Amino acid sequence: MVGVNDKINVGMVGYKFMGKAHSHAYKDVGMFFEPAADVVMKAICGRDEQGVKAAADKFGWESYETDWRKMVARDDIDFVDINAPSDAHKEITLAAIAAGKHVFCEKPLALNLADGREMLEAAEKAGVKHAVCFNYRFLPAVQLAKQIIDEGRLGEIHHYRATYLQDWLVDPNTPMAWRLKKEVAGSGAHGDINAHSIDLARFLIGEFDRVVGHNRTFVKERPIATDAAGGLSAGAGSSSQKDQVTVDDATGFLADFKNGAMGMFVASRFAAGRKNHNTFEIHGSKGSLRWDLEKLNELEVYFREDEPNLAGFRRILATESTHKYAGNWWPTGHIIGYEHAFVHIVYEFVQHIKTGSPFAPTFYDGVKCQEVLEAVDLSIERGSWVGIDEV
Numbered sequence: 001m002v003g004v005n006d007k008i009n010v011g012m013v014g015y016k017f018m019g020k021a022h023s024h025a026y027k028d029v030g031m032f033f034e035p036a037a038d039v040v041m042k043a044i045c046g047r048d049e050q051g052v053k054a055a056a057d058k059f060g061w062e063s064y065e066t067d068w069r070k071m072v073a074r075d076d077i078d079f080v081d082i083n084a085p086s087d088a089h090k091e092i093t094l095a096a097i098a099a100g101k102h103v104f105c106e107k108p109l110a111l112n113l114a115d116g117r118e119m120l121e122a123a124e125k126a127g128v129k130h131a132v133c134f135n136y137r138f139l140p141a142v143q144l145a146k147q148i149i150d151e152g153r154l155g156e157i158h159h160y161r162a163t164y165l166q167d168w169l170v171d172p173n174t175p176m177a178w179r180l181k182k183e184v185a186g187s188g189a190h191g192d193i194n195a196h197s198i199d200l201a202r203f204l205i206g207e208f209d210r211v212v213g214h215n216r217t218f219v220k221e222r223p224i225a226t227d228a229a230g231g232l233s234a235g236a237g238s239s240s241q242k243d244q245v246t247v248d249d250a251t252g253f254l255a256d257f258k259n260g261a262m263g264m265f266v267a268s269r270f271a272a273g274r275k276n277h278n279t280f281e282i283h284g285s286k287g288s289l290r291w292d293l294e295k296l297n298e299l300e301v302y303f304r305e306d307e308p309n310l311a312g313f314r315r316i317l318a319t320e321s322t323h324k325y326a327g328n329w330w331p332t333g334h335i336i337g338y339e340h341a342f343v344h345i346v347y348e349f350v351q352h353i354k355t356g357s358p359f360a361p362t363f364y365d366g367v368k369c370q371e372v373l374e375a376v377d378l379s380i381e382r383g384s385w386v387g388i389d390e391v
């Protein structure tokens with residue numbers, strides 16, 4: 001219940017990709033950080049008893065449930081962590097809030113903007129703490145980018161360019177997955193990976209003003225997966241029967257930001273050779289910076305004030321103890337990985353619940369992201385620019 005003491009009991013829904021990443025975060029947070037409460041892995045929930053029991057044993061959860069309603073209602077759960085597909089986010093969130101629990105929800109916050117707004121309103125009304133898992137904010141190199149921009153070292157921002165490119169769908173025989181169904185996922189590459197780019201842009205340079213986009217569904221039907229869940233990787237089992245893909249395979253858009261910067265965004269699951277190419281490059285009046293998830297410890301920075309014959313992009317390895325979160329891990333130069341950002345967001349959310357320390361991204365940020373997602377979709381429908389305040 002709201003108002004925890006020296007322990008905080010987590011109940012988590014979903015035990016596959018994100019379920020594993022979050023479980024790892026709960027296990028590690030007390031070893032590398034000093035959270036204001038001991039994080040207890042109280043209960044994990046999934047619909048298949050054998051599967052969830054195996055996950056509970058492997059990941060180290062104290063107990064398991066096969067119905068999230070039962071888990072959410074348990075008196076010994078303080079916050080609910082939702083790692084199910086987007087269509088389940090709203091119902092579980094509203095039930096958790098009604099039971100007085102804090103909520104940590106995976107992105108995108110909801111199937112659509114209206115649902116997201118309902119979730120934000122319910123959380124604010126109940127006074128529970130809420131978070132959306134935009135994990136990439138919590139990497140040391142991304143935190144450094146934010147610091148450099150906030151200190152004015154890039155000057156006035158002119159350009160923001162983001163790519164989020166994967167290639168797991170380029171094979172037309174890759175089977176159906178829940179991510180390819182609008183009623184389950186909300187949208188395709190757009191809501192799944194553009195959502196991350198939109199959140200990083202808001203975090204780093206501020207709010208969007210207007211957008212115009214285009215999208216494609218290159219392969220419109222796919223073999224039905226024999227493994228019911230489907231997955232992120234090609235080569236899963238499939239049958240000869242086909243099912244319709246009802247989401248975008250790729251969405252790109254242009255943006256104007258409120259601060260006058262120009263933005264370009266592209267998200268694709270058809271970028272052959274690109275596995276998880278999440279990047280941003282920012283150009284300002286005094287310099288530039290760029291980052292690539294596949295080299296996540298590094299930030300490349302260029303300052304125009306450098307002597308011309310020495311000027312160039314410098315590569316900063318964000319592993320010094322002065323880089324946010326880095327000092328909690330290993331000595332300088334001993335790099336961290338994908339999973340660490342989840343440890344950092346869990347740490348910050350526990351501090352927020354326990355001590356009232358400032359925290360973002362909350363459901364507010366989830367809604368702001370969803371506004372941009374929907375404005376892009378509306379611009380595609382209309383074939384023209386759409387202001388964020390129109391959605």
Ligand SMILES: NC(=O)c1ccc[n+]([C@@H]2O[C@H](COP(=O)([O-])OP(=O)(O)OC[C@H]3O[C@@H](n4cnc5c(N)ncnc54)[C@H](O)[C@@H]3O)[C@@H](O)[C@H]2O)c1
Nearest residue numbers: 014015016017018019046047083084085086106107108133
């Ligand atoms: N932050 C990130 O970088 C990131 C990365 C991948 C996925 N996600 C998000 O995380 C969420 C889950 O994605 P995933 O990749 O882990 O999916 P997944 O398919 O690997 O796992 C989904 C899990 O949810 C469970 N589930 C589905 N419906 C359920 C229900 N009604 N009750 C209980 N359990 C249910 C499934 O059994 C499974 O364990 C999605 O919202 C996705 O967008 C975020």
